[in-house]
Amino acid sequence: xxxxxxxxxxxxxxxxxxxxxxxxxxxxxxxxxxxxxxxxxxxxxxxxxxxxxxxxxxxxxxxxxxxxxxxxxxxxxxxxxxxxxxxxxxxxxxxxxxxxxxxxxxxxxxxxxxxxxxxxxxxxxxxxxxxxxxxxxxxxxxxxxxxxxxxxxxxxxxxxxxxxxxxxxxxxxxxxxxxxxxxxxxxxxxxxxxxxxxxxxxxxxxxxxxxxxxxxxxxxxxxxxxxxxxxxxxxxxxxxxxxxxxxxxxxxxxxxxxxxxxxxxxxxxxxxxxxxxxxxxxxxxxxxxxxxxxxxxxxxxxxxxxxxxxxxxxxxxxxxxxxxxxxxxxxxxxxxxxxxxxxxxxxxxxxxxxxxxxxxxxxxxxxxxxxxxxxxxxxxxxxxxxxx
Amino acid sequence: xxxxxxxxxxxxxxxxxxxxxxxxxxxxxxxxxxxxxxxxxxxxxxxxxxxxxxxxxxxxxxxxxxxxxxxxxxxxxxxxxxxxxxxxxxxxxxxxxxxxxxxxxxxxxxxxxxxxxxxxxxxxxxxxxxxxxxxxxxxxxxxxxxxxxxxxxxxxxxxxxxxxxxxxxxxxxxxxxxxxxxxxxxxxxxxxxxxxxxxxxxxxxxxxxxxxxxxxxxxxxxxxxxxxxxxxxxxxxxxxxxxxxxxxxxxxxxxxxxxxxxxxxxxxxxxxxxxxxxxxxxxxxxxxxxxxxxxxxxxxxxxxxxxxxxxxxxxxxxxxxxxxxxxxxxxxxxxxxxxxxxxxxxxxxxxxxxxxxxxxxxxxxxxxxxxxxxxxxxxxxxxxx
Amino acid sequence: xxxxxxxxxxxxxxxxxxxxxxxxxxxxxxxxxxxxxxxxxxxxxxxxxxxxxxxxxxxxxxxxxxxxxxxxxxxxxxxxxxxxxxxxxxxxxxxxxxxxxxxxxxxxxxxxxxxxxxxxxxxxxxxxxxxxxxxxxxxxxxxxxxxxxxxxxxxxxxxxxxxxxxxxxxx
Numbered sequence: 039x040x041x042x043x044x045x046x047x048x049x050x051x052x053x054x055x056x057x058x059x060x061x062x063x064x065x066x067x068x069x070x071x072x073x074x075x076x077x078x079x080x081x082x083x084x085x086x087x088x089x090x091x092x093x094x095x096x097x098x099x100x101x102x103x104x105x106x107x108x109x110x111x112x113x114x115x116x117x118x119x120x121x122x123x124x125x126x127x128x129x130x131x132x133x134x135x136x137x138x139x140x141x142x143x144x145x146x147x148x149x150x151x152x153x154x155x156x157x158x159x160x161x162x163x164x165x166x167x168x169x170x171x172x173x174x175x176x177x178x179x180x181x182x183x184x185x186x187x188x189x190x191x192x193x194x195x196x197x198x199x200x201x202x203x204x205x206x207x208x209x210x211x212x213x214x215x216x217x218x219x220x221x222x223x224x225x226x227x228x229x230x231x232x233x234x235x236x237x238x239x240x241x242x243x244x245x246x247x248x249x250x251x252x253x254x255x256x257x258x259x260x261x262x263x264x265x266x267x268x269x270x271x272x273x274x275x276x277x278x279x280x281x282x283x284x285x286x287x288x289x290x291x292x293x294x295x296x297x298x299x300x301x302x303x304x305x306x307x308x309x310x311x312x313x314x315x316x317x318x319x320x321x322x323x324x325x326x327x328x329x330x331x332x333x334x335x336x337x338x339x340x341x342x343x344x345x346x347x348x349x350x351x352x353x354x355x356x357x358x359x360x361x362x363x364x365x366x367x368x369x370x371x372x373x374x375x376x377x378x379x380x381x382x383x384x385x386x387x388x389x390x391x392x393x394x395x396x397x398x399x400x401x402x403x404x405x406x407x408x409x410x411x412x413x414x415x416x417x418x419x420x421x422x423x424x425x426x
Numbered sequence: 427x428x429x430x431x432x433x434x435x436x437x438x439x440x441x442x443x444x445x446x447x448x449x450x451x452x453x454x455x456x457x458x459x460x461x462x463x464x465x466x467x468x469x470x471x472x473x474x475x476x477x478x479x480x481x482x483x484x485x486x487x488x489x490x491x492x493x494x495x496x497x498x499x500x501x502x503x504x505x506x507x508x509x510x511x512x513x514x515x516x517x518x519x520x521x522x523x524x525x526x527x528x529x530x531x532x533x534x535x536x537x538x539x540x541x542x543x544x545x546x547x548x549x550x551x552x553x554x555x556x557x558x559x560x561x562x563x564x565x566x567x568x569x570x571x572x573x574x575x576x577x578x579x580x581x582x583x584x585x586x587x588x589x590x591x592x593x594x595x596x597x598x599x600x601x602x603x604x605x606x607x608x609x610x611x612x613x614x615x616x617x618x619x620x621x622x623x624x625x626x627x628x629x630x631x632x633x634x635x636x637x638x639x640x641x642x643x644x645x646x647x648x649x650x651x652x653x654x655x656x657x658x659x660x661x662x663x664x665x666x667x668x669x670x671x672x673x674x675x676x677x678x679x680x681x682x683x684x685x686x687x688x689x690x691x692x693x694x695x696x697x698x699x700x701x702x703x704x705x706x707x708x709x710x711x712x713x714x715x716x717x718x719x720x721x722x723x724x725x726x727x728x729x730x731x732x733x734x735x736x737x738x739x740x741x742x743x744x745x746x747x748x749x750x751x752x753x754x755x756x757x758x759x760x761x762x763x764x765x766x767x768x769x770x771x772x773x774x775x776x777x778x779x780x781x782x783x784x785x786x787x788x789x790x791x792x793x794x795x796x797x798x799x800x801x802x803x804x805x806x807x808x809x810x811x
Numbered sequence: 812x813x814x815x816x817x818x819x820x821x822x823x824x825x826x827x828x829x830x831x832x833x834x835x836x837x838x839x840x841x842x843x844x845x846x847x848x849x850x851x852x853x854x855x856x857x858x859x860x861x862x863x864x865x866x867x868x869x870x871x872x873x874x875x876x877x878x879x880x881x882x883x884x885x886x887x888x889x890x891x892x893x894x895x896x897x898x899x900x901x902x903x904x905x906x907x908x909x910x911x912x913x914x915x916x917x918x919x920x921x922x923x924x925x926x927x928x929x930x931x932x933x934x935x936x937x938x939x940x941x942x943x944x945x946x947x948x949x950x951x952x953x954x955x956x957x958x959x960x961x962x963x964x965x966x967x968x969x970x971x972x973x974x975x976x977x978x979x980x981x982x
Contacts, residue, residue: 042525042526042527043525050813051816052819053819053820053821054819054820054821056823057823058824058825058826058828059821059824060822060823060824061820061821061822062556066821069820069821073820077813077816094482094488095481095482095483095488096488099555099839100551100552100554100555101481101484101548101549101551101841102481102483102552102795102799104510105552105668105795105798105799105801106554107668108665108668108801109667109668109669113665114666114667115664115665115666115667115679115683116664117517117662117663117664117665117687118663118664118801119508119510119517119518119663120508120509120510121506121507121508121509122482122491122507122508122509123489123506123507124491130506134506134518137518137521137522137525138521140525140526140527141520141521141522141523141524141525143520143521143524159838161914161915163911163913163915164913164914165488166488168486168487168488169488169489169492171493172486172845173847173853173970173971174853174879174939174971175939175971177970177971177972178924178939178941178971178972179912179922179941180913180924181909181911181912181915183909183911184909184924187907187908187909188905188906188907188925188926191905191906191953192905192953219819220819220821236910237910238909238910239907239908239909239911239924240907240908240909240921241907242907253821279504280504280505280506281502281503281504281505282495282500282501282503282504282505283495283501283502284495284501284502284885285492285493285494285495285496286496286879286885288879288926288936288937288938289877289936289937290935291904291935292905292926296502297502300502301504385813389813389814392813394813394814394815395813395814396813396814399814413489413491414489414491414492415489415492417492444848445848446848446850446851447848447851448848448850448853449847449848449850450850450881451850451851451852451882451883454882454883468888469888470886470887483841483843486843486845486847495885496881496883496885499885501885501886538847538848540848541845541846541847542844542845543844543846544844547841547843548841548843551839551841551843555837556837559837
């Protein structure tokens with residue numbers, strides 16, 4: 039077990055998630071980082087390295103925006119790295135923080151995720167056209183929503199899933215978000231509301247989708263020795279996993295995210311998890327669309343392929359169910375400032391395991407939680423397993 | 427005793443344009459060469475993690491990470507993208523192996539500068555949108571004003587800066603990977619147009635296309651894959667500040683801090699004596715001198731004199747940029763850090779051809795992320811464990 | 812979100828606050844233009860499109876016939892071995908009916924986009940393109956057979972849009 043050091047999260051922070059925040063990207067990063075440090079009982083001078091996770095530069099409107107955000111993230115005169123794996127960044131950034139400390143290179147690492155999508159004018163949606171291949175796909179007029187719609191349709195077709203069951207996820211998460219003070223879109227909606235909402239790209243309707251947002255989230259990662267000094271309640275990063283699938287998304291069957299499964303297996307192996315549904319107490323899979331929560335639950339091996347809708351219908355994924363999923367309200371409820379959203383999920387698991395989630399607290403003695411993010415062209419899975 | 431080594435390198439060479447290949451095909455070529463060089467490893471099975479280094483706006487895509495796995499053999503494998511220079515990617519690979527959970531890592535960086543039609547506008551797009559972009563102007567004025575301050579504070583002369591160009595472009599003639607090797611005289615450099623006073627046209631490196639892939643491995647694996655491992659003795663990186671208004675213009679603080687990190691790990695106390703040669707970021711000629719001083723290879727104000735006296739030539743006491751540097755090879759955008767590491771590796775393996783430095787044992791590679799950043803990295807490599 | 816955090820920073824504003832001058836801002840339009848080299852594989856693909864044909868690459872090891880073509884097989888990590896034509900007919904793998912355009916504006920007439928698995932290529936190999944001449948969009952089904960509708964030869968430029976769209980066919 040040469041060099042295998044344990045890494046703990048000892049503090050976390052988030053800002054509000056809103057469609058339009060006045061703060062600049064730097065200020066958002068600063069706020070989240072400051073709260074995380076305060077919660078950890080540490081100061082910036084205790085931080086030896088910084089990792090930034092933030093998604094397309096096109097939103098903030100700055101090339102090399104990692105450099106631009108560096109001072110807001112506390113990286114003044116420090117080793118600073120920005121990682122960027124599309125939507126997977128929010129869960130991937132703490133993985134990068136993990137290896138900064140697990141390698142023994144640093145004792146502490148501040149991980150900050152920021153997104154300021156509102157800078158993109160007139161609407162951030164338009165910037166998404168540039169994620170597609172310029173020769174084969176952009177001339178078709180590809181829109182980001184389309185690629186999700188294609189996947190959703192395939193998933194529904196393969197397992198014969200009705201929209202009613204998928205809509206339940208949107209209902210659950212937006213309701214969960216009512217207990218989340220930073221959430222953007224908390225609401226009490228019904229399945230009918232979802233089914234009657236405006237069709238964007240069939241089968242995707244307006245209430246199936248999470249919105250674009252501004253926001254930031256951060257966490258302080260430390261080595262075992264430092265954890266002992268600053269807290270009685272460290273949350274250990276026991277498993278890390280990530281995987282990218284081929285660029286040729288049109289050559290893949292989109293009904294199942296292999297890349298999430300591969301990432302999950304990598305993380306579960308490290309964490310010694312053999313029976314995910316039994317051993318995981320709370321989960322935060324990435325839910326930019328309602329069907330995605332189901333898609334990812336299956337990829338995370340929390341249930342069999344095609345079984346996730348049934349579990350949702352039966353209430354298993356409610357906060358008081360056997361496998362509480364997205365107790366935070368997820369992206370559907372809290373908003374989707376891409377990288378910050380994934381990081382928010384990691385923070386939620388951190389707070390859940392510590393019993394600090396307030397009104398959102400999942401009851402019981404929680405030991406193990408998993409957060410997952412997805413990214414790129416239906417390609418990327420990043421998974422983190424946290425344990426108390 | 428070191429734990430991580432570079433066991434394979436592959437480079438397509440730097441060229442002004444590469445119209446016949448897409449960036450994917452360029453990456454494939456470098457990857458195949460690197461895996462072959464690393465004892466013929468199969469990326470589908472033998473590589474644990476892949477790291478690519480890229481910036482969206484240099485490629486023309488949002489989320490460039492999407493487009494990289496297939497050509498590296500990383501489809502359905504653990505891969506991620508660092509938005510940074512190749513040496514920052516190298517640092518990640520190094521840390522990953524040191525965690526003890528991963529044994530073989532691949533690092534990739536490339537430049538397809540010829541695909542970018544509006545390169546200077548992209549550089550400008552990297553400036554602070556509230557404070558620095560509105561005044562407009564070609565962003566390289568930032569280099570001009572830094573050079574001005576540097577010359578003023580250190581009493582370095584313009585001729586000393588120009589001498590860097592002469593030296594590096596001459597070295598590049600001997601480098602088959604270089605795009606812009608040439609015999610230029612001091613007069614030619616001094617008389618070239620002062621585009622950003624006092625920075626002159628011939629003192630600015632020109633972008634070039636190319637891809638470099640490297641394979642790193644833990645000690646046990648390294649010794650199985652190659653009989654010429656190049657050990658990473660120490661590595662450091664640092665961001666000083668993105669703010670133009672508050673940074674230090676003379677002393678390249680980011681390099682100073684990164685170097686201290688690397689020297690501490692490599693247990694180096696007298697860089698000039700304990701290191702045999704260095705590959706230093708020379709995107710602008712004066713930067714080579716400024717960085718030499720920040721690397722503590724000499725005192726402030728001395729780098730110019732050492733260059734003038736010929737101590738940093740190929741046959742000098744401390745060769746700097748034997749590859750020809752970026753001035754001679756071409757500026758490979760985010761791959762420029764790996765251009766530096768590549769030369770250090772080749773020299774330490776005795777594979778540098780007519781550029782070979784005798785008895786090289788310890789080399790330093792250094793990078794800077796270019797305008798408008800104050801971010802850099804330093805690595806100390808050695809062929810001695 | 813933690814019960815220990817009492818205040819979550821962030822000052823919410825609305826888009827109209829910019830118009831009404833309540834919030835100051837800088838705007839900038841980047842000049843970001845690129846000319847991507849198509850490379851060996853895609854150049855051939857585009858040339859063949861100009862000729863009204865779709866070409867794929869083959870790998871002798873995994874035996875896949877791959878479209879869009881590539882010079883390396885990503886599964887075997889080896890160079891692909893040859894070229895072969897595939898048909899311009901295929902099956903809808905999945906589709907979507909979009910009422911929003913690329914810039915999020917609403918469309919009166921929907922755009923139908925699909926992944927089409929082409930006949931002759933390996934299972935699952937597909938390209939993304941539009942569906943046209945479909946009548947009622949509610950009739951479109953996964954598994955429907957479709958055929959490419961090409962631009963007339965003199966209008967083709969060697970681009971993916973040399974195919975106008977795929978239309979449903981009865982077979």
